[in-house]
Amino acid sequence: MKNEIRQAREAKEASKNKKGDMIAICSANGGIGRTVMSTNLAVALAKNDMRVCNIDGNFQFGDLCLSMDVRPTFTIKDTVEELDQMDEYTLANFLVSHSSGVKILASPERPEYAELVTTSVLEKVYKLLVNQFDYLIVDTEAGLQDLSLFFIEKSDEIFLLTTLDMVVMRNTKMMLETFDILGQKEKVRVLVNKSSVDSVIKTADVPGILETENIFHIPNQPQLVTQSMNVGVPFVSNHGKTDLAKAYFKIAEQLLSKREDVIVTEEKKPPSNSILQSIFQKGKAARSIF
Ligand SMILES: Nc1ncnc2c1ncn2[C@@H]1O[C@H](COP(=O)(O)OP(=O)(O)O)[C@@H](O)[C@H]1O
Ligand SMILES: [Mg+2]
Numbered sequence: 001m002k003n004e005i006r007q008a009r010e011a012k013e014a015s016k017n018k019k020g021d022m023i024a025i026c027s028a029n030g031g032i033g034r035t036v037m038s039t040n041l042a043v044a045l046a047k048n049d050m051r052v053c054n055i056d057g058n059f060q061f062g063d064l065c066l067s068m069d070v071r072p073t074f075t076i077k078d079t080v081e082e083l084d085q086m087d088e089y090t091l092a093n094f095l096v097s098h099s100s101g102v103k104i105l106a107s108p109e110r111p112e113y114a115e116l117v118t119t120s121v122l123e124k125v126y127k128l129l130v131n132q133f134d135y136l137i138v139d140t141e142a143g144l145q146d147l148s149l150f151f152i153e154k155s156d157e158i159f160l161l162t163t164l165d166m167v168v169m170r171n172t173k174m175m176l177e178t179f180d181i182l183g184q185k186e187k188v189r190v191l192v193n194k195s196s197v198d199s200v201i202k203t204a205d206v207p208g209i210l211e212t213e214n215i216f217h218i219p220n221q222p223q224l225v226t227q228s229m230n231v232g233v234p235f236v237s238n239h240g241k242t243d244l245a246k247a248y249f250k251i252a253e254q255l256l257s258k259r260e261d262v263i264v265t266e267e268k269k270p271p272s273n274s275i276l277q278s279i280f281q282k283g284k285a286a287r288s289i290f
Helices: 002-017 034-046 076-085 088-092 111-116 119-130 146-154 166-181 203-210 222-231 243-268 275-289
Strands: 021-027 052-056 103-105 135-139 157-162 188-192
Touching: 021 034, 021 146, 021 166, 021 243, 034 052, 034 135, 034 157, 034 222, 034 243, 052 119, 076 088, 076 111, 076 119, 088 119, 119 135, 119 146, 157 166, 166 188, 166 203, 188 203
Parallel strands: 021 135, 021 157, 052 103, 052 135, 157 188
Antiparallel strands: none
16 A cells, blocks of 8 residues: 555656646637636646646637636736746746636737737747646637647647537548648547537547547536636536536546556656667677677
């Protein structure tokens, strides 16, 4: 028993030293559930003692703060003037804290400020955040906008949300094809949101339509979600026993076990060869040839 506790503690320590994982929450169309997913997944991970930062990637009309009922003093726009001298401590001042422990990098307060956010801003912010958090959860803009592509390329996993709606499904398929062209398809995981809704397309049809296995289904619970969004309390916080919250805990659990697997594999890897060792080994190889 003591051994298990020690191992768990060591795994947690190792996890703190690992670079954070970035999850880009994407969808082809708007209104699919990216913001609901970003907020609830972030809180579900924070409940597991993870250090989580939620980034609102909808730089014109972001509503992440609203859906978590927090009022930001600063937004990503304010980091722009500080960019050259910014370090992880100054950046921390620009984040908003949620009661769950999740930190949020808010989107600009007005749509006209969105153009101040460029890829070089994102590059700097990403570099500083990725070493401070276990997870960066990005609520990206719908479709394949330039700035969303930055997050997509840098992400460790892409969560592509769809619904069973015909148009959404067609666009999701095109988005998947584009991810393939961009060399990003390996990272994609498809999630069917509101999957219990009655539709011409059935859940069983989805793998065939999208030519993808390993699809995660999230149930439709409109009342719970609407109420949670209106009061700004993520349902995983106060309705943890519902099917919807359970689906989110499951996703968080899968992410966590994947992260632990990576940490264990990295720890088991033999230490990389020193220059001297490499020369010695090359010498041995050369001798065995002659
Ligand atoms: N699992 C769900 N069950 C029922 N309604 C949902 C679910 N997820 C999201 N919604 C609803 O879908 C709508 C869009 O969600 P939102 O997260 O704002 O989408 P997006 O950020 O992709 O534009 C909201 O009205 C929300 O209440
Ligand atoms: Mg949204």
